[in-house]
Amino acid sequence: MIGIAGAVLAVAVGLILFALNDQIVFFQSPTDIAEKAIPPGQRIRLGGLVEEGTVVRSDDANVSFKVTDTVNSVSVTYKGILPDLFREGQGVVTEGVIDARGVFVADNVLAKHDENYVPKEVAEALKQQGVWQGE
Amino acid sequence: MIVELGHYALVLAFALSLIQSVLPMVGAVREDSRLMAIAPPVSVALFVLVALSFAALTAAYLSSDFSVVNVWENSHSAKPLIYKISGVWGNHEGSVLLWVLILVFFGALVGFFGTNIPASLRAATLAVQSWVTAGFILFILATSNPFNRIAEAPLEGNGLNPILQDIGLAIHPPLLYVGYVGFSITFSFAVAALILGRLDAAWARWVRPWTLLAWVFLTAGIAMGSYWAYYELGWGGWWFWDPVENASFMPWLAGTALLHSAIVMEKRDALKVWTVLLAIFTFSLSLLGTFLVRSGVLTSVHAFATDPERGVFILVLLCLFIGGSLTLYAWRAPMLKQGGLFAPISREGALVLNNLFLTAATVAVFVGTLYPLALDVITGEKISVGAPFFNLTFGPLMIPLLIAVPFGPVLAWKRGDLLAASQRLYAAFGIAILACLFTLWLWGFERVMAPLGVGLAVWVMTGAMVEILTRVKLFEVGLSRGFARLKGLPGSAWGTSIAHFGVGVTVLGIVTASAFQEERILTMKPGDNVELSGYELTFDGVVPRKGPNYREDVGHFTVRTGGTIVEKMEPSKRLYTARQMPTTEAAIMTSWFSQLYLSLGEGRDNGAVDVRVYFKPLVTLIWIGCMIMAFGGLVSIADRRLRVGAPKPARRATPSPQAAE
Numbered sequence: 001m002i003g004i005a006g007a008v009l010a011v012a013v014g015l016i017l018f019a020l021n022d023q024i025v026f027f028q029s030p031t032d033i034a035e036k037a038i039p040p041g042q043r044i045r046l047g048g049l050v051e052e053g054t055v056v057r058s059d060d061a062n063v064s065f066k067v068t069d070t071v072n073s074v075s076v077t078y079k080g081i082l083p084d085l086f087r088e089g090q091g092v093v094t095e096g097v098i099d100a101r102g103v104f105v106a107d108n109v110l111a112k113h114d115e116n117y118v119p120k121e122v123a124e125a126l127k128q129q130g131v132w133q134g135e
Numbered sequence: 136m137i138v139e140l141g142h143y144a145l146v147l148a149f150a151l152s153l154i155q156s157v158l159p160m161v162g163a164v165r166e167d168s169r170l171m172a173i174a175p176p177v178s179v180a181l182f183v184l185v186a187l188s189f190a191a192l193t194a195a196y197l198s199s200d201f202s203v204v205n206v207w208e209n210s211h212s213a214k215p216l217i218y219k220i221s222g223v224w225g226n227h228e229g230s231v232l233l234w235v236l237i238l239v240f241f242g243a244l245v246g247f248f249g250t251n252i253p254a255s256l257r258a259a260t261l262a263v264q265s266w267v268t269a270g271f272i273l274f275i276l277a278t279s280n281p282f283n284r285i286a287e288a289p290l291e292g293n294g295l296n297p298i299l300q301d302i303g304l305a306i307h308p309p310l311l312y313v314g315y316v317g318f319s320i321t322f323s324f325a326v327a328a329l330i331l332g333r334l335d336a337a338w339a340r341w342v343r344p345w346t347l348l349a350w351v352f353l354t355a356g357i358a359m360g361s362y363w364a365y366y367e368l369g370w371g372g373w374w375f376w377d378p379v380e381n382a383s384f385m386p387w388l389a390g391t392a393l394l395h396s397a398i399v400m401e402k403r404d405a406l407k408v409w410t411v412l413l414a415i416f417t418f419s420l421s422l423l424g425t426f427l428v429r430s431g432v433l434t435s436v437h438a439f440a441t442d443p444e445r446g447v448f449i450l451v452l453l454c455l456f457i458g459g460s461l462t463l464y465a466w467r468a469p470m471l472k473q474g475g476l477f478a479p480i481s482r483e484g485a486l487v488l489n490n491l492f493l494t495a496a497t498v499a500v501f502v503g504t505l506y507p508l509a510l511d512v513i514t515g516e517k518i519s520v521g522a523p524f525f526n527l528t529f530g531p532l533m534i535p536l537l538i539a540v541p542f543g544p545v546l547a548w549k550r551g552d553l554l555a556a557s558q559r560l561y562a563a564f565g566i567a568i569l570a571c572l573f574t575l576w577l578w579g580f581e582r583v584m585a586p587l588g589v590g591l592a593v594w595v596m597t598g599a600m601v602e603i604l605t606r607v608k609l610f611e612v613g614l615s616r617g618f619a620r621l622k623g624l625p626g627s628a629w630g631t632s633i634a635h636f637g638v639g640v641t642v643l644g645i646v647t648a649s650a651f652q653e654e655r656i657l658t659m660k661p662g663d664n665v666e667l668s669g670y671e672l673t674f675d676g677v678v679p680r681k682g683p684n685y686r687e688d689v690g691h692f693t694v695r696t697g698g699t700i701v702e703k704m705e706p707s708k709r710l711y712t713a714r715q716m717p718t719t720e721a722a723i724m725t726s727w728f729s730q731l732y733l734s735l736g737e738g739r740d741n742g743a744v745d746v747r748v749y750f751k752p753l754v755t756l757i758w759i760g761c762m763i764m765a766f767g768g769l770v771s772i773a774d775r776r777l778r779v780g781a782p783k784p785a786r787r788a789t790p791s792p793q794a795a796e
Binding site: 023082 | 524737
């Protein structure tokens with residue numbers, strides 16, 4: 001009995017450790033991406049503001065825009081429906097990988113639930129750049 | 136005036152809960168029946184006071200009294216009635232008040248109906264329940280008072296967040312809270328039993344109906360929340376492993392484990408120490424969930440409060456209750472005598488296995504939910520743990536558990552025979568293999584895991600039916616005798632089978648909806664067609680429309696199969712005028728158990744619009760399965776009520792057990 005229990009727990013711990021090593025996604029700001037060499041193909045979360053005047057929509061629900069922290073910016077492409085509160089000049093978090101050309105290919109653009117809400121990571125990244133407007 | 140009365144009632148309730156915290160406990164320890172006797176009436180009085188307070192806040196919402204800060208911030212005079220009511224708990228202060236209301240409601244239930252529970256245990260339980268109550272009322276009064284006034288009342292309110300203006304969300308929080316907070320009573324029972332040093336099979340029998348009740352509501356509440364997210368957020372996903380979802384899922388997993396271990400304790404007087412620990416853990420996870428959701432540690436639709444003072448207050452309560460109960464446990468648990476012994480292959484053994492996997496899964500979800508927070512605090516590194524983590528940890532832990540589910544109920548207590556049990560399950564196994572092959576034939580070898588998943592789901596479903604059939608011996612005694620035996624089966628046997636069947640149904644829905652879903656994302660101009668899973672959709676154009684408190688652009692789509700029109704679908708983009716906030720309203724067409732899901736994206740200048748279409752085979756089974764599970768729980772409660780007279784009005788006991796089935 002105890003043997004089985006031990007085995008189950010060992011498997012569970014093993015799974016958790018393996019998954020924590022492999023399946024977590026780091027949050028990066030555009031400046032992080034400019035400074036660190038993030039290998040293409042590694043999943044990351046990119047957050048910042050949607051740069052004004054960069055949103056371009058094309059056929060088949062493709063859209064491209066730039067995410068900026070006002071110092072650096074990264075081009076992002078996405079195919080799909082953007083969240084309701086996606087706006088130029090507003091905070092956004094996208095998840096995906098950087099491709100060989102250095103363009104961030106997002107497969108997930110995070111919805112905000114409320115017009116007052118700025119993703120916490122974005123707020124902190126902006127504070128680091130000294131451009132945070134909120135409280 | 137009414138608002139002040141509500142505030143006053145809450146202050147009174149606080150004072151009363153302090154008295155309730157002390158006197159009955161002293162009475163229970165000293166065996167003083169006069170002191171113990173105050174507990175039941177006070178528990179009812181507490182409920183009445185908090186209910187009055189809640190009613191006062193509701194009245195303020197109904198009359199749109201914007202001189203109350205809470206109403207002004209979260210309501211609007213043009214809002215439909217139902218959302219004025221649901222607005223009461225659609226914000227931080229009101230939702231905590233609802234939390235406390237349910238807390239005292241469970242106390243009152245025990246006070247009023249728990250007449251079969253020994254007086255000392257009942258008094259001590261109600262006292263412990265009052266510790267929690269006092270803590271949370273103080274939290275409201277000190278940091279989150281919903282009755283605060285504004286000096287100069289504004290003319291109009293801010294309105295409720297539009298995505299919360301939905302019938303699903305009107306019922307989801309109360310259901311979830313009844314489940315969440317319902318575990319408080321199990322916790323109080325556990326702590327009371329530890330203090331009194333009395334813990335036996337009878338204790339498990341008293342506690343199990345309460346656990347079941349909480350579990351039933353939590354199951355329904357989680358399912359409701361999931362369905363809401365599915366159709367309201369417009370992404371077509373039904374579970375996101377969002378920390379807030381996990382916060383409700385962890386108590387569910389632990390509570391499910393608790394239900395099963397309590398059976399062992401009740402029937403065999405074994406696993407006592409473990410069951411009590413689970414009771415403490417389950418409610419601790421509920422408290423943790425409340426902390427995560429209410430403290431603003433997580434940013435999500437649920438995090439109304441971002442006031443650090445509140446977070447610290449809940450954190451202190453959390454540490455007090457969890458730390459205190461675990462300390463008590465460490466001190467008293469070694470005194471508990473271990474009961475019946477059993478062989479590893481037995482009903483008990485199966486239930487222990489269930490507990491092992493469920494707790495391991497809880498730990499996996501716990502780590503995935505809290506690791507990012509801990510890492511942020513310790514290193515400042517920002518990470519996110521999403522679906523891939525949970526699929527890799529939670530998934531593999533569920534598979535062996537699901538394989539084992541049908542074995543449990545057919546194994547004998549004490550010492551079971553695995554071979555005999557397997558023989559009973561031959562038929563179920565055969566059907567599962569057939570289902571597997573059928574899926575393979577239907578979809579080919581494209582996705583190998585999916586047919587196995589379908590087989591697993593069918594195995595759980597048929598296994599649940601086998602259990603009932605073997606108990607009835609339908610094939611041996613003939614149909615008419617068998618039917619009579621079927622009716623004579625105890626509710627708990629039915630409950631187990633129904634709930635296990637529901638698990639299978641949910642798994643089937645999850646497997647088919649994730650593996651065989653078809654998705655198209657495209658930009659459509661009026662007149663464009665798109666074909667998907669045998670349906671042909673035509674986009675007819677976008678027409679503006681006006682609702683009670685919103686404007687919307689409605690996309691018109693015609694759905695055809697084989698040239699004949701089957702449905703007109705109207706997904707829309709809404710703009711709620713009060714908050715100037717846009718939302719996406721998906722259109723869903725249900726055909727049998729499958730759904731066609733359509734949501735709109737941004738419109739273009741030339742009348743074209745981005746469209747996302749899904750076909751989700753058997754997706755509704757996910758929620759139907761949950762409802763079946765909850766129903767199984769109810770059936771089981773009904774049985775317990777008749778046999779042990781747990782939560783029931785003594786006078787209206789049904790005379791014969793058959794009548795209820």
